[in-house]
Amino acid sequence: MRLRPHAFVAALAAAALSSALPVRAETGPADSAAEAATEISLPAITVSTAASRRMSDRIIASGLVAPIEEVNVQPLIEGQPIQSLLADVGDDVAAGQVLAQLSTSTLELQRAQAIAGAASAKATIAQAEAQLLDAESSAAEAQRVADRTRKLHEQGSASQAALDTANATAVSATARVTVARQSLEAARAQLALTEAQLANVELQLTRTDVKAPYAGRVTARNATIGAIATAAGLPMFVLERDGALELRVDVAEADLLRLKPGQRANLRAAGLSVPLSGTVRLVEPSIDATTRLGRARLAVDAPANLRAGMFLEAEILVAEHDALAVPVTAVGSEDGASTVMRVKDGTVERVIVETGIRDGGFVEILSGLGDGDTVVTKAGSFVRSGDRITPVDAPATN
Numbered sequence: 001m002r003l004r005p006h007a008f009v010a011a012l013a014a015a016a017l018s019s020a021l022p023v024r025a026e027t028g029p030a031d032s033a034a035e036a037a038t039e040i041s042l043p044a045i046t047v048s049t050a051a052s053r054r055m056s057d058r059i060i061a062s063g064l065v066a067p068i069e070e071v072n073v074q075p076l077i078e079g080q081p082i083q084s085l086l087a088d089v090g091d092d093v094a095a096g097q098v099l100a101q102l103s104t105s106t107l108e109l110q111r112a113q114a115i116a117g118a119a120s121a122k123a124t125i126a127q128a129e130a131q132l133l134d135a136e137s138s139a140a141e142a143q144r145v146a147d148r149t150r151k152l153h154e155q156g157s158a159s160q161a162a163l164d165t166a167n168a169t170a171v172s173a174t175a176r177v178t179v180a181r182q183s184l185e186a187a188r189a190q191l192a193l194t195e196a197q198l199a200n201v202e203l204q205l206t207r208t209d210v211k212a213p214y215a216g217r218v219t220a221r222n223a224t225i226g227a228i229a230t231a232a233g234l235p236m237f238v239l240e241r242d243g244a245l246e247l248r249v250d251v252a253e254a255d256l257l258r259l260k261p262g263q264r265a266n267l268r269a270a271g272l273s274v275p276l277s278g279t280v281r282l283v284e285p286s287i288d289a290t291t292r293l294g295r296a297r298l299a300v301d302a303p304a305n306l307r308a309g310m311f312l313e314a315e316i317l318v319a320e321h322d323a324l325a326v327p328v329t330a331v332g333s334e335d336g337a338s339t340v341m342r343v344k345d346g347t348v349e350r351v352i353v354e355t356g357i358r359d360g361g362f363v364e365i366l367s368g369l370g371d372g373d374t375v376v377t378k379a380g381s382f383v384r385s386g387d388r389i390t391p392v393d394a395p396a397t398n
Contacts, residue, residue, distance in 0.1 A: 045389040046377040047343050050326045050369045057319040057357040059258065061296070063249035065310040068281075068299065069242075071214055072235035073099060076207040080106065082227050087237065089221050093212045099237055102208040102229050107201055114198035121191035128184035135180040139173035146170040216241045219308065245303040246281060247312050249296055256294035258318050259283045265298055265316040269306070277301045280316065325362040327394070330375045331355060340369065341376035341383055343391050348376065350385040 080102040087099040149166035152158035210229075220238035223229075229236070247267065251259065259280055267276040281299040288294070298314055300306060331353070332339050342351045353368030369375070376383055377394045 042346075042388055042390045043382065044392045045343075045348075045383060046394045047374045047391040048327050048330060048377045048394045050324055050365060050371060050373045050375060052322050052371060053325050053362065055321060055323045055325060055357045055359045055362070055364050056317060057258075057359070059251060059255045059316045059318055060313070061249035061251045061255075061316065062311065062313045063247055065245050065300070065303075065306050065312060066248055066308055067219070067240040068244040068246045068297075069240075070219075071212075071216060071239040071241050073210060073212060073237040073239060074231040074235050075102065075210055075229035076231075077102065077204050078230055080104075080208060080229050082223055082225050082229055082236075085221070085223055085225060087212075087218050087221070089218050091218045092243065093216065093218060093239070095212060095215045097212045098209045099212055099218075100210040100223055102210065104205055104208050107205050107208065111198065111201040111205065114194060114201050117194040118191060118198055121187060121194050124187040125184065125191060128180065128187045132177065132180035132184050135173065135176040139170070139177045142166070142170040142173035210236060212237075212239060214239065214241045215243075217243045240308065243303065245300050245306050245308065247278060247298040247300060247314055249298065249314055250291075250293040251296055253287055253292050253294060256283065256287065256296065259296050259316065263316055263318060265314045267298070267300065268313045268315075269310055272305060274305075276306075276312075278314065319357065323356065323364040323366075324369065324371055325359075325364050326369070326375055327377055328358060328361055328363050329378045331363055340365075341385070342369070343374045343376060343389065346388050346391065348383050348385060348387045348389060 082100055083103045084101045085099070086101070087093055087097070093099065146163075146166040146169065149158050149163045153160065153163045216239035218237055219240055221236070222234040222238075223236035261280050261282060263280040265278045265280065267278050269276065278298040278300045280296055282297040284295045284297070286294070296316075298316075306312075326340065330340050332341075334350070334352075337352050338355050339350050339352050341348050343349075351368050354366040356364035356366045358364070374391060376389075383389060
């Protein structure tokens with residue numbers, strides 16, 4: 001049977017329609033799956049939460065141990081040989097303790113001479129006093145004779161020559177009194193000089209004992225028995241005053257400005273299992289023009305196990321307080337400003353922040369973030385402002 005042309009066309013249209021309908025039914029669910037896959041394929045990015053934590057600002061420095069004050073012990077008298085040494089290196093001595101003794105033989109002779117001179121001066125004074133009494137007596141008698149002669153001369157019983165002789169005798173006797181008084185003063189001055197010389201010899205005898213001016217530890221002894229004591233050369237002994245030691249550290253110019261006396265520090269030394277503590281005692285006011293380093297001095301609290309010249313490391317606590325902080329890796333830089341990538345509702349945005357203390361793996365945020373804000377843990381990894389991500393909390397760290 002043969003179909004008519006119009007019937008053939010109608011059959012073809014029906015077949016095409018029937019084959020097209022199943023295809024449309026299959027493409028609808030595929031589009032929905034693609035859209036879901038797009039949602040699921042957002043990148044998973046590790047994030048951290050800005051939270052308050054204890055932040056400590058520390059300066060790390062190192063240097064050598066040295067005495068806070070060194071005392072050079074020199075002899076107080078010159079030219080006497082050293083007779084004995086009573087202290088050695090490493091000895092702890094008290095203030096006023098005798099460290100060495102000088103020979104006293106020469107000074108003993110000088111003292112004997114001074115004592116004899118004082119006795120002679122006292123005898124001379126006694127003679128001068130007797131001569132003064134005799135002169136004063138003679139002057140008084142001569143004055144009385146002159147007065148009587150003057151009265152007799154007025155009565156006409158004595159001649160003018162007798163009066164002149166009496167007056168001259170009185171003047172001469174008065175002059176002898178003046179001479180006697182001056183001789184007595186000279187004798188007393190000689191006694192004072194001799195006594196001063198004796199006192200000087202006595203003082204030198206006491207100085208033959210070379211004593212420690214302060215308590216401390218003997219770190220050097222340059223004196224030898226038999227040598228002539230002199231202050232012109234090396235000191236006889238060198239002491240660490242009171243055994244007090246300090247750590248002298250060199251720090252960068254910027255760090256030096258943050259140091260202040262009284263700040264605490266933890267000290268570490270090779271060979272010492274017990275940590276030491278100290279305090280910033282002095283921050284020197286000058287900075288080396290060549291190295292651009294400044295120096296700080298730290299007093300050591302318990303220096304019994306330390307020795308001058310040891311190398312120590314110091315961790316100086318400059319500041320400590322609670323502050324908002326994020327991981328250091330979360331902070332980047334753009335156009336000279338510090339930035340973080342904050343995540344809000346799954347969308348990343350770049351935020352400019354002001355940073356402060358860096359302590360370990362965290363940095364203080366002074367402004368730009370709030371407590372509880374979420375930031376990308378590694379600010380420069382694969383994200384830009386405006387990206388959508390799947391946040392993944394970073395593992396807890398101390």
